[in-house]
Amino acid sequence: MALSGLDIYKLLPKTNCKDCGFPTCLAFAMQIAKKAVTVDKCPHISPQVKQKLEEASLPPIKPVEITTADGSFIIGNETVLFRHEEKFRNPTAVGFILEDNLSYEQISSRIMQIEALRFERIGQQLTPNLIAIRQTKDRQEFVKTVKIISEKTKFALVLLSTDIDAVKEALGYLKGRRPIVWGIDEKNAAIFAPIIKEYQAILAVCGKDLDQLSKVTTMLQNQGVQDIVLDIGQAKPKERLWLLTQIRRLALKKSVRSLGYPTMVIVEQDDVYQQTLEAATYILKYGSIVLLKDSYPWQALALLTLRQNIYSDPQKPLQIEPKVYPIGAVNQDSPLLVTTNFSLTYYTVVGEVEASKVPSYVVSVDTEGMSVLTAWAAEKFTPEKISQSLVKFGVKDLVKHKTIIIPGYVAVMSGDLEEQSGWKVIVGPKEASGIPSFLKSWH
Amino acid sequence: MAIEQLKECWQTKINTVTIGATAEQGGSRLHTVTVGGQTGLPFLSAEAEIPYKPQIAFEIWDILPLDWPEDLMRVYGGCLANPLEWAEKCVEDFNAGLLCIRLQGAHPENENRTPEQEAHFIQQLLRQIKVPIIILGCGDDEKDNAVLCACAEAAKGERCLIGSASSNNYKTLVASCIADGHNVIAQSPIDINIAKQLNILITDIGLSADRIVMDPTVGALGYGLEYAYSIMERARLAAFSGDKMMAMPFICMIGQEAWRSKEARASQQDFPTWGEATARGIIWEATTAVSFLQAGADILVMRHPQAIEKVRQYIELFNI
Numbered sequence: 001m002a003l004s005g006l007d008i009y010k011l012l013p014k015t016n017c018k019d020c021g022f023p024t025c026l027a028f029a030m031q032i033a034k035k036a037v038t039v040d041k042c043p044h045i046s047p048q049v050k051q052k053l054e055e056a057s058l059p060p061i062k063p064v065e066i067t068t069a070d071g072s073f074i075i076g077n078e079t080v081l082f083r084h085e086e087k088f089r090n091p092t093a094v095g096f097i098l099e100d101n102l103s104y105e106q107i108s109s110r111i112m113q114i115e116a117l118r119f120e121r122i123g124q125q126l127t128p129n130l131i132a133i134r135q136t137k138d139r140q141e142f143v144k145t146v147k148i149i150s151e152k153t154k155f156a157l158v159l160l161s162t163d164i165d166a167v168k169e170a171l172g173y174l175k176g177r178r179p180i181v182w183g184i185d186e187k188n189a190a191i192f193a194p195i196i197k198e199y200q201a202i203l204a205v206c207g208k209d210l211d212q213l214s215k216v217t218t219m220l221q222n223q224g225v226q227d228i229v230l231d232i233g234q235a236k237p238k239e240r241l242w243l244l245t246q247i248r249r250l251a252l253k254k255s256v257r258s259l260g261y262p263t264m265v266i267v268e269q270d271d272v273y274q275q276t277l278e279a280a281t282y283i284l285k286y287g288s289i290v291l292l293k294d295s296y297p298w299q300a301l302a303l304l305t306l307r308q309n310i311y312s313d314p315q316k317p318l319q320i321e322p323k324v325y326p327i328g329a330v331n332q333d334s335p336l337l338v339t340t341n342f343s344l345t346y347y348t349v350v351g352e353v354e355a356s357k358v359p360s361y362v363v364s365v366d367t368e369g370m371s372v373l374t375a376w377a378a379e380k381f382t383p384e385k386i387s388q389s390l391v392k393f394g395v396k397d398l399v400k401h402k403t404i405i406i407p408g409y410v411a412v413m414s415g416d417l418e419e420q421s422g423w424k425v426i427v428g429p430k431e432a433s434g435i436p437s438f439l440k441s442w443h
Numbered sequence: 444m445a446i447e448q449l450k451e452c453w454q455t456k457i458n459t460v461t462i463g464a465t466a467e468q469g470g471s472r473l474h475t476v477t478v479g480g481q482t483g484l485p486f487l488s489a490e491a492e493i494p495y496k497p498q499i500a501f502e503i504w505d506i507l508p509l510d511w512p513e514d515l516m517r518v519y520g521g522c523l524a525n526p527l528e529w530a531e532k533c534v535e536d537f538n539a540g541l542l543c544i545r546l547q548g549a550h551p552e553n554e555n556r557t558p559e560q561e562a563h564f565i566q567q568l569l570r571q572i573k574v575p576i577i578i579l580g581c582g583d584d585e586k587d588n589a590v591l592c593a594c595a596e597a598a599k600g601e602r603c604l605i606g607s608a609s610s611n612n613y614k615t616l617v618a619s620c621i622a623d624g625h626n627v628i629a630q631s632p633i634d635i636n637i638a639k640q641l642n643i644l645i646t647d648i649g650l651s652a653d654r655i656v657m658d659p660t661v662g663a664l665g666y667g668l669e670y671a672y673s674i675m676e677r678a679r680l681a682a683f684s685g686d687k688m689m690a691m692p693f694i695c696m697i698g699q700e701a702w703r704s705k706e707a708r709a710s711q712q713d714f715p716t717w718g719e720a721t722a723r724g725i726i727w728e729a730t731t732a733v734s735f736l737q738a739g740a741d742i743l744v745m746r747h748p749q750a751i752e753k754v755r756q757y758i759e760l761f762n763i
């Protein structure tokens with residue numbers, strides 16, 4: 001946990017010698033607390049105190065960079081237990097497990113299927129992040145499978161194997177790709193650590209309770225291994241939820257460094273619905289990596305959508321630029337629909353307009369990212385606002401019919417809007433899902 | 444060095460609300476359903492007392508459902524046109540322990556059924572079905588006031604859960620819940636302050652706090668789920684730290700929201716990359732449900748029997 005200015009002051013020499021450039025030690029301490037200066041500006045503090053202060057300024061949950069074949073992403077570095085306290089920062093990495101007993105053709109088709117799991121929602125691309133390869137046979141089969149998979153995909157990789165020779169050979173082949181090596185525990189940590197360091201891979205530590213995990217990470221820290229992920233093992237779902245909660249709490253509230261790492265959960269329930277629901281739980285609650293057995297499109301769509309929801313910033317609703325958007329091959333007779341600039345509303349409307357196959361203009365009014373009803377209640381979606389937007393966007397030059405369609409929920413403003421804008425107002429459906437039939441019949 | 448677990452010990456517990464009354468209690472239900480009473484966050488029984496599991500209510504309508512996707516209608520077979528048969532099917536075939544009846548037929552734009560007609564229907568239903576029930580109005584404030592009062596009277600003593608009361612329309616419904624011995628749903632529009640205010644208003648006119656269930660107006664997966672999710676988490680934390688006017692159990696209208704989503708309705712033909720449509724619909728409703736369970740939901744109102752079955756199994760899995 002971050003130290004306060006006063007906590008830091010207690011650790012300083014308290015001589016007020018001004019060598020740091022500040023009038024007093026207290027003034028300097030306050031600046032460190034604000035992260036405005038670094039400790040090394042004071043030449044008089046002991047190495048022990050320096051180390052203590054530096055440690056206190058580290059993030060409580062270490063950010064770990066995961067490398068793909070053509071980029072990287074961060075997991076961890078979370079700062080809160082509940083998203084309303086600030087936000088969840090680095091979205092849960094979702095991945096799928098492939099075993100090394102698959103034939104070349106089977107691997108190819110699985111990879112192709114996983115690569116196709118790309119969904120566009122609210123203007124964002126949703127994709128999974130990882131492929132995990134599990135050793136079920138001998139070293140050769142495993143390495144062969146790793147090779148095939150790494151050539152076929154750019155996804156970040158996880159090696160589910162504790163066969164040191166197999167892992168070593170795979171790492172040699174994957175140089176520069178920094179996979180996650182899973183299965184490190186008390187027994188094998190000492191032999192894995194040097195290899196992991198040599199190849200700059202990431203270690204997934206396994207333990208069935210907090211003590212075991214903490215013991216192994218402390219050991220690894222002492223050996224200079226930095227990039228660690230914590231796997232809480234195959235416990236019952238309720239137990240896993242408890243352990244994930246404890247890890248997050250202890251790292252954030254008690255500054256337990258040995259647990260201050262991203263987490264990983266493997267979900268392999270045979271019932272694919274339960275598998276999905278359990279994975280959903282760890283997206284909501286404190287999983288940094290979730291690996292699943294199956295990879296059905298509907299499963300991925302649900303989980304990636306949930307991740308997008310939960311990792312959105314509660315302080316800043318997603319907005320789009322307020323302007324007039326042509327959807328499809330529009331012309332001067334195309335219908336004109338008015339909506340807000342809240343991303344969810346806008347993209348839902350556009351999705352339905354596209355589905356209707358009736359080319360239309362969509363006017364997105366600046367409602368500061370509020371949805372139709374909220375914006376209307378907050379007076380951000382009013383006859384004045386809409387009239388102003390129509391003028392500002394030069395809408396009258398785009399169509400010759402001078403008719404606009406407004407959402408059904410704000411039907412009450414029709415009269416005022418007609419008066420103020422001089423446009424004819426038609427009340428559209430309340431729900432976006434009614435748009436296709438509305439547009440088809442209106443046209 | 445052994446790691447010491449960090450356990451939260453909160454002072455306030457969530458109110459306990461019981462739906463249904465047996466013969467000894469002045470009703471005619473064969474069992475009752477109790478929710479609430481927990482002293483901590485969902486499923487964390489290592490640090491909290493969680494005396495009752497979350498409950499799932501099957502949603503049924505008094506008229507043929509409007510705007511339910513065909514896939515969903517088909518699982519119920521031909522019974523949808525007859526609400527009594529429908530209710531019976533939920534209890535007999537799908538093991539429903541709680542039903543939620545939506546009186547959509549009363550809406551002036553639908554069949555505009557009279558309060559007497561709806562009250563008669565509720566009476567018939569209570570005679571035929573022996574599980575506790577939740578009664579929802581049609582959404583038209585004026586009509587609901589008349590209809591729900593008539594139904595409350597018809598169900599006198601059965602300790603139903605009736606909704607919904609809102610900030611600008613709560614007095615009539617709350618008064619009849621007091622008179623006829625029911626619980627009330629207090630609905631607020633994803634706003635924690637309005638939710639609290641409404642609970643205060645309702646208790647001020649004389650309904651005790653343990654007869655209120657809050658409806659935070661949830662959104663479906665992909666459609667604003669995160670707003671209500673965070674409101675519920677905030678409300679729960681406030682309740683545990685001592686705010687008694689936030690300590691009501693939550694009811695979440697999962698089915699209603701999930702089945703409006705494009706992802707739950709669209710055919711595989713229209714969206715080939717989204718995967719098989721039936722499974723997609725089920726997982727959309729079930730994932731929405733599970734998310735709100737994790738935010739603290741006590742009662743889920745759901746539609747698809749298979750989604751309900753999956754969420755029931757989930758609740759069991761997270762309780763062992």
Ligand code: SF4
Nearest residue numbers: 016017018020025042
């Ligand atoms: S240099 Fe160090 S000892 Fe001197 S005033 Fe600054 S903080 Fe205090």
